[in-house]
Amino acid sequence: MKKTTVFTGLVMLLGLASCKEHKEEKHEEVTFLVTNPIKKDTTITKDYVSQIHSIKHIELRALEKGYLKNIYVDEGQHVKKGQQMFQIMPNIYQAELQSAQAESRVAKIELENTQLLADGNVVSPNELAMATATLDKANAEVYLAQTHLGFTSIKAPFDGIMDHLEAREGSLLDEGELLTTLSDNSKMWVYFNVPEAEYLDYITSEAKKNNKDVELLMANNKRFNQKGIVETIEGEFDSETGNIAFRATFPNPDGILRNGETGSILMTVPFKDVILVPQKATFEILDKTYVFVIDKDHVVHQREITIGAELPHLFIVDKGLTENDTILLEGIKMVRDQEEIHTKTVDPVTVLSNLALYAE
Incomplete structure (x- = not known):
């Protein structure tokens, strides 16, 4: 019985040693x-939150007081340069023009009569000069009345897209009252802020000399189908953020981008x-x-x-x-x-x- 116990113990010790050796061998393997x-050399792409603006974006306002007689365009419409958009009731300004033209004709007749008298030495040269000045003044009044009348017809100053109509036909307009806004979206200006350290990296690199290309990631997380070029950098840093504003210009032939959109500028930065x-x-x-x-x-x-x-x-x-x-x-x-x-x-x-x- 004792021999059996000793034998069993030896077998167990040998088995444990064998397992331990096997584990150590496995660990070493x-x-x-x-x-x-x-x-x-490599490059990384950095992204900057951006604001998108039309290359031209203006407010169209009434230059004269009066009733809005006609609206010839609609919201979101593409208009051509010189196309009539609004008509303010021109009656008063038309009457003023006719009155000024009549005054000009009277002044012209008076000048002709005075010229005949001056030629016969009946009147002094001063009276002739006064008649001439009266005609000049009358002609100036005609030009002023024509200008006021022209202000009643509001035309597009450039090709663009209309925004929301701020007034309706029949509205009484004050001078300077907003009618709509007009955007030229043929090109877009995209503004983005760059930290000082990254600005210094850019301004001292070859990319600055070559008008660095950038891409635009739109709000739907898709890349815009045109590349832009960094064209301008503002003159000073924002003291609160330590950033400086860059402006990239993007062609917009399909009219996808509109004034006021947001996105992200993707700029490739080289590392050597x-x-x-x-x-x-x-x-x-x-x-x-x-x-x-x-x-x-x-x-x-x-x-x-x-x-x-x-x-x-x-x-x-x-x-x-x-x-x-x-x-x-x-x-x-x-x-x-x-x-x-x-x-x-x-x-x-x-x-x-x-x-x-x-x-x-």
Whole structure:
């Protein structure tokens, strides 16, 4: 009985030792993928909230007081330059013009009579000069009356789209009263605010010299079918926000964009000779970003890095890494600092070409 117990115990010890050895062997068989950061030129796309405005957007107002006799256009209608849009009752101004024209004819007859008398030395040269001045004044009154009469017919100053009608036929209008607004949407001005640091990057780059192209992301999250060009930058920064306003001009041949819309400007920013690492290879501790660097003895070292910008599945590293470092690509949660591991190196170009796969 005693021999049987001893034998059983030995078997159990041998079994436990065998299991332990088997687990250790299994642990040693784990191989971690590692790679190198890659140094190359790249670009990122930054977006800025924007306001969209027509290249021309004006208010049409009544230039004379009177009743709104006719409206020849409708809301949302495309109008041509010179097309009549509104007619204010012209009766009073027509009568004023006729009166001024009559006064001009009388002054002209008086000047002709005075000229005959002056030629016969019957009147002095001063009287002739007075008659001439009277005619000039009468002609000026005619021109003024014609101008007032012209103000009763309101025409489009340029090709554009009408907005809401603010008055209806028969309304009594005061001088300066708003009738509608008119927008020229053939081109659109898109304004967006840029932080000071990004402004400095732009203003010192080649893109500034080449009138940098930008794209517009519309409110429906689709890209506008035309590219814009940054044409102007405002003269000073907003002291409260630290931003400065840029203006990009977009052609709008299909009339898709309208005054007052919103969207986002998409601007491509170039980066030269930057260090790129997969986001999968990084982790955060207390708002700081780290990677595991593997030394020549296959020992893991935790290292803090500074992120400069973010791309899909990639980080641009400002500080902390070089292209000669070896970093852990997968298994971040399975290793500890100062631990020795077995590794398999993956070419960084291969990693870049399979970013979506490694990000899963």
